[in-house]
Every structure is written in C-alpha cells, then in structure tokens.
Amino acid sequence: MSVSKQRADKELPAADISVDEFIGFFSQKNISLEVGVALTGAHSLGIGHCQNFEKQLQPVIDPTLSPSLTVMLQMICSSPSLSDETFMTNDATTFLFDNCYFIDILNGREHLKIDSEISRDQRTLPYVVAFAKNQKWFFNSFLSGFMKLSSHKVLVGEEGEIRRECRFVNSY
Template sequence: MDLIAIVVGLHLFVFGICVEGQGLSYNFYENSCPQVEAIVRAAIQPIFLTDPTSPAAFLRLMFHDCQVQVSCADILVLAAREAVVVSGGPQIKVALGRRDSPFAPSYKHADSLLPSATTGVDGMLQLFANKEMTVEESVAIMGAHTLGVTHCLNILNRLNQADEGGQVQGMAPGFESFLRLNCPQGSLASNASFVLNDPTTLTFDNHYYKNVIRGHGVLRVDTEMIMDPRTAMAVKRFAANQDDFFQAFSSAFVKLSNSGVLTGNQGVVRKNCNALD
C-alpha cells in the first residue's frame, strides 16, 4: 500500500474532526478528540504487522517533512512516534497542534533542503544545531539509521574515494568488500538495490553505534562521527548504553518535530495531504 495514501487516509479520518486550540500542547485535542493517539495507533498497527519495513518508512517521512514542510503535520509525527515504539524504541511524548504548510515545494526544492549522502559531521552538526540540538542530540538523532536500508546509489560515490592503498578511510576492509560486492560500480540497479543499515534493521536499538565503532558505517557521516572528537564520545557512550541513547534520541525527536512548526492561524488544515485545497 502506498505510504502517502495511508497518511492521507489517516488524516481525513482523524483530523477532519479533530481541530482546535492554539499553539503546541500536550492536551491540544483533549476536548475535540481525546482518543486521537489511540486512534492513530490502532490504524497503523496493522500496517506495521503486514509490512515490517513500514516503521522505517514512517520515521524517514517524518524526518524529511521536518526539513521541507510537505506533510499532514501532527498525523506524521504521531505515526513516526509509533514506528519507533513498535520497533522496540523509547516511548516519546510529543506536543500536538501543528498545521500544514500552505505551500507545496517542488521536488527539486525539497531535495535542496535535505542532507545529501555526502554530508559529513560538519554539515550534520550545523543542520541539527539550526534545530537547537546539542552535539549529543545530533549524534542521537542519527541513530534513526538503526532502522531501514541505504540505497546503493548513495554509497557509490564514497566507494570511489579510496586512498592509495585502495581503502576507504575509516571503513573496515571486510565491510568495504561487502559493500563493493553488493553495490557494484556501474550497476544499472544502483537505485533499486540496497544494503542494511545494521544487522538488526527491523529493531530500534543501539547496534548502529556498535557498527560505526567497528568501521561498518555505511554513509560518510557514520564513519566521521567516530573519528571526530566532537562526536566520538557520544557514539561510544550510546554503543555501550542503550538507555542513554534512547533518552537522548527522545529529546532530539521532540526538538526535530517542533522545528519550524505552524500553529494557530498559521498554515492550513489540508483535506488532501498530496495537494493544496
């Protein structure tokens, strides 16, 4: 089932009758729709059961939306929050009351606002600092990569940047060989083929950081985080203590979900997530 269609359906079902209040709050729908969180949970749990890859998709969709404002607002945050929980991650309490963007950015404009596969630690820290995250929270939010996959198209450029000895800096030789085998240069299927972000790709845990320490980081930023003194300590701590990771991730998730939101009389409440009314 198309993920956007799911979001559209949920939005029409829930928020067509649940609009009230001003600004973000934890009881925004207390009078108009007090069971909103339970309704969302009940609606998406069957999706999670029939498609084990959907939690990663919902989480990515929310992350991308927070960069470009193209969603149905609250419904996407709640769906992403449930995606984390159903995958074994922390319970995250989020304030509600977001309204939709009155503009629909172009595909190219949206792409220009999203971090690329070549983004390193400097770019990552700047991106999340703009959303008022600490260095620790920035490292924690990257832990969302514990779910899902990375398409080979986003890896080929990195594999081309080997040193004189033929090795990619910071990447374990055995893992590099694995990536080259699964993402061959010149492959016509590089956009369709992929590699797992970590061995427990369906479980929200701290294995992402353990992989980074072992030199099994898939993206450039993964490898740089353990090599950069600004981020290395947080990577090691999260690898050693999953509870610390969950706590920092929860804080970062809330900050990301609150970044640049439209509330009150700002924005609109769309009837169709895919289009402006």
C-alpha cells in the same frame, strides 16, 4: 499544495557531510551535538541506497570502509544504472530500533560517510561511545531530537497540513 522531496531533503543532513557540516546543520536548528549524534541512530533502521555510497567507492575506495562492506557495496552498487538500488544494512537488528548502530560504527561497520566520521571525531566520539553503552540515554536523547525536529519549521495554513495518513497528501 505540493509535496517536495527536495524541500524535505533540505531539512535532514546529507549522508556524505563532514562533522563540521553536521555540527553546523544541527546548530542552525538549535539542536545540541549530543542530540544530533543521537538522531543519526535512525540509521539503525531500514536500508541504504547505493547513491549514498558513490563518493565512497569512486574514484577511489574510501580507506575507512571495512573490507567486507567494500566488497558488498562493489557487488551491489557497481553499475551507474544501479544508483537507486537498495541493500540491507549489516546491522543484525535492521528492523529493531536500538543502539546497535552505535556499537556497529565503533567496530568499523559504518555505512555512510557521516557514520564513519562521527565515530572518529573527538567532538562526537564521546556520544557515540555513551550511546553504545547506554541504550536508555540514546533513546532519551533521540526522543528529544525527534521532538525538536518535528516542531521545526512546521508548515501551517495554505503551506501545510496534518495528514490523515502520513504517506499521502490529504484529498479534499
């Protein structure tokens, strides 16, 4: 059995997709728009990789990026050799799973292209606003999506396994 990052990456939307692609992606998995937007709330945790921002910085700077984020990205991600460098998000609660991600993107502090787009598109904006105002609704919608994603295309038999430790393939 082999583990494939490329195969795993195909099961999650790319950071630079449009809202139309975002809607289509989750629709193919039978996940509603509300739940798809909730799943982007996972961006509230952790760090970002410079390679996810290259299209927003080159050849021209994306005008939707906040000036402070633009300066930070240019400092950290300016060299092509640094495309795998990481940086901390500007979310004050980087290590806490909460609805601050939605509050941030409504205030222009988005990092990924899709974050920016869902905060401006009339189809997704109502959910962004609702989740920014109501953390419990966000949590419930996120849980629903997480459960759907975790049961989507589960590999069984020779194709998959339940790992004893999630970071490692089981050794027999």
